[in-house]
Amino acid sequence: xxxxTRSRDPLLDSDMQAAVEKRxxxxxxxxxxxxxxxxxxxxxxxxxxxxxxxxxxxAPARNWLGSFGASIAHILYLGLGFGTWAIAATxxxxxxxxxxxxxxxxxxxxxxxxxxxxxxxxxxxxxxPPGPVWSQNHDSGLGGLLGDFxxxxxxxxxxxxxxxxVKLLSLGLAVFLVVLAAFTMxxxxxxxxxxxxxxxxxxIMTYGAVATLLGRGASSSVQAAMAYNTRRKEQKASRxxxxxxxxxxxxxxxxxxxxxxDDDWDEVEEPPAKGGLFSRVPSLIxxxxxxxxxxxxxxxxHETDVEVDDMPGHERISAKIAKAVxxxxxxxxxxxxxxxxxxxxxxxxxxxxxxxxxxxxxxxRIEPPxxxxxxxxxxxxxxxxxxxxxxPLAMDDVPYEPFSASPEPEIEEIPAPRQTAEIVELPRxxxxxxxxxxxxxxxxxERSTRAKAEAEPxxxxxxxxxxxxLPPLNLLTNPTSIERHVLSDEALEENARMLESVLDDYxxxxxxxxxxxxxxxxxxxxxxxxxxKASRVIGLADDIARSMSALSARVSTVxxxxxxxxxxxxENREMVSFREILSSRDYGDGNHALPLAxxxxxxxxxxxxxxxxxxxxxxxxxxxxxxSVAINTMILSLLYKLTPDECRLIMIDPxxxxxxVYDGIPHLLSPVVTDPKKAVVALKWVVGEMEDRYxxxxxxxxxxxxxxxxxxxxALSKGEMFSRTVQTGFDxxxxxxxxxxxxxxxxxxxxxxxxxxxxxxxxxxxxxEIEACIQRLAQMARASGIHLVMATQRPSxxxxxxxxxxxxxxxxxxxxxxxxxxxxxxxxxxxxxxxGMGDMLYMAxxxxxxxxxxxxxxxxxxxxxxxxxxxxxxPDYVGGVVEGPDxxxxxxxxxxxxxxxxxxxxxxxxLYDQAVAIVIKDRKCSTSYIQRKLxxxxxxxxxxxxQMEENGLVTPANHVGKRDILVPEQE
Numbered sequence: 009x010x011x012x013t014r015s016r017d018p019l020l021d022s023d024m025q026a027a028v029e030k031r032x033x034x035x036x037x038x039x040x041x042x043x044x045x046x047x048x049x050x051x052x053x054x055x056x057x058x059x060x061x062x063x064x065x066x067a068p069a070r071n072w073l074g075s076f077g078a079s080i081a082h083i084l085y086l087g088l089g090f091g092t093w094a095i096a097a098t099x100x101x102x103x104x105x106x107x108x109x110x111x112x113x114x115x116x117x118x119x120x121x122x123x124x125x126x127x128x129x130x131x132x133x134x135x136x137p138p139g140p141v142w143s144q145n146h147d148s149g150l151g152g153l154l155g156d157f158x159x160x161x162x163x164x165x166x167x168x169x170x171x172x173x174v175k176l177l178s179l180g181l182a183v184f185l186v187v188l189a190a191f192t193m194x195x196x197x198x199x200x201x202x203x204x205x206x207x208x209x210x211x212i213m214t215y216g217a218v219a220t221l222l223g224r225g226a227s228s229s230v231q232a233a234m235a236y237n238t239r240r241k242e243q244k245a246s247r248x249x250x251x252x253x254x255x256x257x258x259x260x261x262x263x264x265x266x267x268x269x270d271d272d273w274d275e276v277e278e279p280p281a282k283g284g285l286f287s288r289v290p291s292l293i294x295x296x297x298x299x300x301x302x303x304x305x306x307x308x309x310h311e312t313d314v315e316v317d318d319m320p321g322h323e324r325i326s327a328k329i330a331k332a333v334x335x336x337x338x339x340x341x342x343x344x345x346x347x348x349x350x351x352x353x354x355x356x357x358x359x360x361x362x363x364x365x366x367x368x369x370x371x372x373r374i375e376p377p378x379x380x381x382x383x384x385x386x387x388x389x390x391x392x393x394x395x396x397x398x399x400p401l402a403m404d405d406v407p408y409e410p411f412s413a414s415p416e417p418e419i420e421e422i423p424a425p426r427q428t429a430e431i432v433e434l435p436r437x438x439x440x441x442x443x444x445x446x447x448x449x450x451x452x453x454e455r456s457t458r459a460k461a462e463a464e465p466x467x468x469x470x471x472x473x474x475x476x477x478l479p480p481l482n483l484l485t486n487p488t489s490i491e492r493h494v495l496s497d498e499a500l501e502e503n504a505r506m507l508e509s510v511l512d513d514y515x516x517x518x519x520x521x522x523x524x525x526x527x528x529x530x531x532x533x534x535x536x537x538x539x540x541k542a543s544r545v546i547g548l549a550d551d552i553a554r555s556m557s558a559l560s561a562r563v564s565t566v567x568x569x570x571x572x573x574x575x576x577x578x579e580n581r582e583m584v585s586f587r588e589i590l591s592s593r594d595y596g597d598g599n600h601a602l603p604l605a606x607x608x609x610x611x612x613x614x615x616x617x618x619x620x621x622x623x624x625x626x627x628x629x630x631x632x633x634x635x636s637v638a639i640n641t642m643i644l645s646l647l648y649k650l651t652p653d654e655c656r657l658i659m660i661d662p663x664x665x666x667x668x669v670y671d672g673i674p675h676l677l678s679p680v681v682t683d684p685k686k687a688v689v690a691l692k693w694v695v696g697e698m699e700d701r702y703x704x705x706x707x708x709x710x711x712x713x714x715x716x717x718x719x720x721x722x723a724l725s726k727g728e729m730f731s732r733t734v735q736t737g738f739d740x741x742x743x744x745x746x747x748x749x750x751x752x753x754x755x756x757x758x759x760x761x762x763x764x765x766x767x768x769x770x771x772x773x774x775x776x777e778i779e780a781c782i783q784r785l786a787q788m789a790r791a792s793g794i795h796l797v798m799a800t801q802r803p804s805x806x807x808x809x810x811x812x813x814x815x816x817x818x819x820x821x822x823x824x825x826x827x828x829x830x831x832x833x834x835x836x837x838x839x840x841x842x843x844g845m846g847d848m849l850y851m852a853x854x855x856x857x858x859x860x861x862x863x864x865x866x867x868x869x870x871x872x873x874x875x876x877x878x879x880x881x882x883p884d885y886v887g888g889v890v891e892g893p894d895x896x897x898x899x900x901x902x903x904x905x906x907x908x909x910x911x912x913x914x915x916x917x918x919l920y921d922q923a924v925a926i927v928i929k930d931r932k933c934s935t936s937y938i939q940r941k942l943x944x945x946x947x948x949x950x951x952x953x954x955q956m957e958e959n960g961l962v963t964p965a966n967h968v969g970k971r972d973i974l975v976p977e978q979e
Contacts, residue, residue: 041107042103049073050081055070058071089134092126095126127155130152135174476880484585487588504520506556527608528843536571584863606848628800628808628820628821628833637864695781698792699904761795764798779812782798821849825840847861932973933956953971
């Protein structure tokens with residue numbers, strides 16, 4: 009049984025269907041915009057404290073979408089972090105496209121790809137450092153858990169260091185993110201180019217307006233932008249005129265239903281190619297030929313589909329117009345390739361200027377101007393064109409301009425060969441590359457919590473308590489009163505160019521790539537040419553200083569980089585404020601156990617070191633280099649941060665001038681030691697204190713002073729007591745020792761800092777004992793909380809011996825007199841090029857050397873701080889520091905240090921007995937005689953003779969070196 013279907017008329021005609029479809033797209037776009045705005049409001053008002061599925065609080069939700077929005081936003085931020093914003097941006101952009109009907113036909117495939125955009129944005133956000141607010145409320149980075157996970161996977165795949173990998177990934181992801189965002193948002197190349205032109209021209213015009221308001225010239229930039237914009241408008245108007253003329257011609261042909269067949273006219277409507285003057289020469293020659301009968305231009309009516317014929321009137325006409333334009337464009341016939349084009353083709357536009365390329369080629373060939381003889385035809389001249397010649401072109405809205413055979417107007421647009429040469433030479437006359445000038449730190453650093461609290465006015469009823477108070481910062485000079493000198497970028501660039509020329513004079517090839525101005529010196533970073541040794545540039549330091557008219561110049565390599573740093577002093581030196589460094593967050597809020605404010609680096613940043621991590625410091629410098637002022641700033645750094653219960657000081661000052669001002673402050677363990685012999689006793693007491701502390705730590709089972717004090721804090725918080733076992737005697741019956749348990753109150757151990765202002769004077773008095781004490785303390789005292797700060801103005805090998813140098817990895821060198829002294833203290837040259845007055849080289853733990861500028865503190869400021877500290881009572885001195893321990897303990901300390909000054913120890917007892925027996929038997933006593941009899945060294949024999957003299961066995965040597973035996977002869 010056959011069924012026959014009958015075609016039905018549609019419910020809605022094609023016009024109504026198109027209108028419904030258009031309105032549906034607009035409605036869908038509005039829904040996407042609303043969805044994007046809701047998501048943006050939800051994540052924009054996100055607060056970590058809002059109640060969500062993970063946090064339950066009674067406080068109302070501050071999210072604009074309530075608790076539901078807070079829960080969803082929390083999940084999105086937890087997983088994607090700032091990548092969540094891509095979820096809101098995608099529907100917003102596509103909603104606008106649907107409403108404006110711009111590219112909505114490609115929405116589905118591109119919106120599917122947009123699912124990658126939040127993940128890529130999350131990974132990129134994870135490469136950025138999170139701020140303090142984010143770190144306090146989230147355990148992950150800015151990209152959430154997914155961003156951190158994928159970032160970790162990518163870092164594992166890269167065969168480089170994680171720090172470098174993060175930077176490379178951040179740069180690569182930023183570029184990829186921009187490309188992906190432009191792709192997923194549906195931007196075409198034409199839209200991107202239009203947007204780029206709009207931004208560039210807008211920025212230039214805005215800059216010109218601002219410069220005009222400020223009275224600065226920017227006319228060239230504005231004129232260039234306006235000329236470019238005008239040229240773009242002319243090109244667009246020309247293209248639109250041609251397309252409009254073709255569409256109007258096709259529309260008339262379709263409406264009249266009159267088939268025109270003339271391929272030439274269809275080709276005439278093709279937009280003209282951008283030809284120059286010489287592209288018209290064939291047309292000029294053809295114009296001299298006899299006129300031909302030109303048929304009426306006709307349009308070719310191409311076959312149309314059945315669907316087009318069935319369309320209603322308006323759509324059928326539009327479809328046929330589009331079809332005609334499409335076929336015309338598909339032909340793509342160039343005007344200069346068609347010999348039958350009329351001479352009126354392309355009129356109404358100026359010819360494009362010729363472009364001369366310096367590389368040569370067809371475009372660079374400059375033909376001579378056409379003369380009348382060359383344009384004179386062999387045939388009779390062409391008569392005037394008939395009046396109806398231009399009628400077919402009446403539909404073209406482009407005004408008719410008569411063409412002149414004279415070449416002068418066209419030749420005027422050709423640039424002269426001399427100007428072309430200048431354009432070619434322009435790249436060679438281009439100014440040198442701009443040097444990167446880093447901005448100096450001119451503003452005061454962010455203040456610490458203590459500095460902010462002291463800056464607030466104190467209320468009248470806030471009376472000071474009886475407890476110890478740290479010195480206030482207002483005792484020091486205010487940093488705002490310091491005059492700061494900042495060079496302009498132009499001056500720094502000029503100096504960089506001058507330095508390049510100076511280096512070039514000495515045969516050093518390279519470029520200054522960066523300039524780092526500072527408070528005292530400015531460092532110029534030189535990128536040397538391949539194959540240039542750094543030692544060659546370093547050896548030219550004196551010559552560079554002379555050529556640059558500078559006091560000195562220091563040249564050194566920059567660790568971790570391929571550049572060479574050339575440091576030149578500033579014309580106006582800035583004084584470094586000690587109060588500014590103490591007010592910084594690095595000092596005030598840092599976790600340094602023993603902070604030392606060293607000064608500022610060459611960039612102007614504060615340098616604060618931790619003496620507990622060093623663990624000992626060796627300072628060297630000539631007289632007047634700022635060494636004593638630096639020691640004062642280090643002492644004040646400790647006094648401003650630590651109480652007497654936290655840090656105690658032992659000061660040894662053989663010069664009796666520098667440290668005597670601190671006598672009487674509560675931080676001292678003893679008065680300032682000025683006698684070199686008592687200095688030896690004080691150092692031995694420190695060695696004994698170190699041994700006692702290690703025994704206490706061993707019983708407590710801790711490894712350092714921080715662990716010991718932590719145990720003490722726990723015991724004090726719990727109210728517990730420490731106990732120890734003490735032997736009280738022996739049992740009368742068994743004879744076994746009897747022990748008792750003794751309880752005592754736990755007490756923290758303070759840090760002990762030993763400061764020696766002049767080590768050379770001590771080494772001359774008792775070099776062996778001083779060296780033994782320093783070696784023992786430097787090797788073992790770190791864990792016990794005892795640290796040394798030793799200074800000398802004579803950095804020679806007899807003062808800074810190899811043993812001392814090996815145990816002091818952290819060193820500071822001020823200005824020295826020679827390269828040998830610089831090598832002695834630092835192991836390399838450079839300290840002889842310093843400027844003095846606090847200019848120093850700081851070598852931290854044997855690593856890279858940092859140039860610092862020490863702060864200045866006056867004697868009046870030191871006295872005010874000392875007077876403030878003396879208000880809290882006298883110091884609690886320990887008597888054994890300068891008097892020395894008892895004999896038994898002193899012998900133990902000497903044994904630990906390897907000093908046998910008090911008698912024989914160990915295996916020398918038997919040797920001494922043999923020497924005494926020989927002297928009593930032979931009745932002779934001399935160093936050489938004992939040396940021969942016992943077959944020992946001269947020094948050991950002399951020591952045995954001196955010991956016999958001390959014990960009263962022999963007399964001192966007379967004028968001829970003979971000694972009498974005081975022991976009677978034994979029978």
